[in-house]
Amino acid sequence: MTLTAAANRRTASDRIVFDEIGKHYVRAGDQLQVLDRCSFTVEPGEFVSVIGPSGCGKTTLLNMAAGFTAPDDGSVRVGDDVVTRPHPSRGVVFQQYAIFPWLTVARNIEFGLTLRANRRPRGERKDVVRRYLELMGLEPFASAYPKELSGGMRQRVAIARAYATDPQVLLMDEPFAALDAQTRERMQELLHETQLTERRTVLFITHSVEEAIFLSNRVVVLSARPTGVREVVDIGIPAPRSPETRLSPRFVDLRRRLEGLLRSASTDEAGARR
Numbered sequence: 001m002t003l004t005a006a007a008n009r010r011t012a013s014d015r016i017v018f019d020e021i022g023k024h025y026v027r028a029g030d031q032l033q034v035l036d037r038c039s040f041t042v043e044p045g046e047f048v049s050v051i052g053p054s055g056c057g058k059t060t061l062l063n064m065a066a067g068f069t070a071p072d073d074g075s076v077r078v079g080d081d082v083v084t085r086p087h088p089s090r091g092v093v094f095q096q097y098a099i100f101p102w103l104t105v106a107r108n109i110e111f112g113l114t115l116r117a118n119r120r121p122r123g124e125r126k127d128v129v130r131r132y133l134e135l136m137g138l139e140p141f142a143s144a145y146p147k148e149l150s151g152g153m154r155q156r157v158a159i160a161r162a163y164a165t166d167p168q169v170l171l172m173d174e175p176f177a178a179l180d181a182q183t184r185e186r187m188q189e190l191l192h193e194t195q196l197t198e199r200r201t202v203l204f205i206t207h208s209v210e211e212a213i214f215l216s217n218r219v220v221v222l223s224a225r226p227t228g229v230r231e232v233v234d235i236g237i238p239a240p241r242s243p244e245t246r247l248s249p250r251f252v253d254l255r256r257r258l259e260g261l262l263r264s265a266s267t268d269e270a271g272a273r274r
Ligand SMILES: Nc1ncnc2c1ncn2[C@@H]1O[C@H](COP(=O)(O)OP(=O)(O)OP(=O)(O)O)[C@@H](O)[C@H]1O
Pocket: 025, 026, 027, 032, 034, 052, 053, 054, 055, 056, 057, 058, 059, 060, 061
């Protein structure tokens, strides 16, 4: 199958459904109810960001979609499958650079394609690596090692590696949180452009309202613990988005609205603790 065919075969099987999720942790004998009947959906080919107060359970939700953590109640489904364990069809990008220091940039991108579940013939692997090196502007660094790269470049390698295996869905947990403001904006633009050409189902977690608006079709705002969905906001800004988009009246309005929602969610939490 050609790469274009692969990109075009996105179907309803790519939908992510969080269905009435409940989760608690026990710490020092105390029970902490983190999630309570938390439901939302990421449609096939859609980019959805999740924002919410710190500690409300965003990473926990992403870990459930990845199959690293199991819910106590409800289920996470990707297509027809209930997620019960990690699988290469779900690509994950973490905040910390999860690339292998002992492999070159090109080998890092190729890595997933050499694993049994995703193995591709050598010629095809080279094509995929070339394509993502180009897309991420990493061609001059193909034979460099991670320690020779800046933080932004390492995250580009991590993103290239996640896309390269042609996963059913992509799960990203604050992938740009460690970057300086300027690099972060450039990475958002790059990810937006990549999404326009690759059209994957993406669940993206961030603390930045601006980042969520810039990248997303919809933004899910979570409440404070025990966490459910407070509101789902349709962004409705046409693509392609550019640096100027951030100055548009619609963008500024959305930012104000989402910041308000986030602030009131955090205040609820402070109130609940008193
Ligand atoms: N393995 C664990 N054992 C005990 N408590 C946990 C565990 N994992 C998470 N928690 C608690 O569950 C809550 C939610 O954690 P989680 O990491 O999902 O939040 P988050 O929304 O991603 O936070 P942040 O915005 O700071 O990244 C937190 O109070 C955290 O302390």
